[in-house]
Amino acid sequence: DGSNVYLGHDSTLTKVPFTSGALGTPVDSLVTTRPFGNLALAGSLYVGDFRGTAERYRKFSINAAGIAPTEDSSWIANLTSGASSSGNGAALTASPVVSNAYVFGSFDNTDGHLYGYSVAAGSSTQSGFIYPASTSASLGNISPVAIGKDNSVYFTDDANSELVALTIDNNVPTAAWKFTGNGTASLSSVTGEPTIDASAANAGTIYFGDSSGNIFALITDSGGPLAPTAGSTWPRVGFDNCNSGNTSVSCQ
Secondary structure, X not given: OOOEEEEXXXXXXXXXXXEOOEEOOOEEOXXXXXXXXXXXXXXXXXXXXXXXXOOEEEEEEOOOOOOOOEEOOOOOEEHHHOOOOOHHHOOEOOOOEXXXXXXXXXXXXXXXXXXXXXXOOOOHHHHOEXXXXXXXXXXXXXXXXXXXXXXXXXXXXXXXXXXEEEEEEOOEEEEEEEEOEOOOOEOOOOOOOOEEOOOOOOOOEEEEEOOOOOEEEEEOOOOOEOOOOOOOOEOOOOOOOOOOOOOOOOOO
């Protein structure tokens, strides 16, 4: 965040001061958690926790200098509040990605739904969305999402071997379109995260690959990726070269 480095290891979260190019004394959170994949830093710290059988997404307050992150217990992003018929048995498959409104996450094919947890409240059944509907069949393993400048949400899944483009209106997700291949190649077991081109020449082009070794490039109307805003969004896994919310840093 410009002043601290956050990392997950063993069964905890650690905050390490970083000043004038030097690391300071680390402090560990007192909450037991086993972070999955990348952390997301968007005002608060969002973590996928794969500890035990109660895998879930959790929110931590960053706190002042020298004070370890503490869990925001009022933010509930628990698999038991969602669509899974297998209870807490499903495993996380995606690092959290944060837009202005939602924390996006997904679980393995025993659940197979994309969750949009409200940044403000947390429970997908109360103030977010589940895609597809909780009564619908699993999409299998779902990739982390990529978010467009127009707030379209893109992800891949391996049940239907497809790229899905979602629009979300008042917590209602709608598939604007799906791509399963072209006349030359059909998609094969895709779960890789798509990425969106930000260059002026190719803004909005989305790239992704499949298990057959094909790389696809599709032109979208998104106009590029959602721009990261320090302190409020984390629009893809590791959104910049520094994995940092400090937009004043020039990363190499």
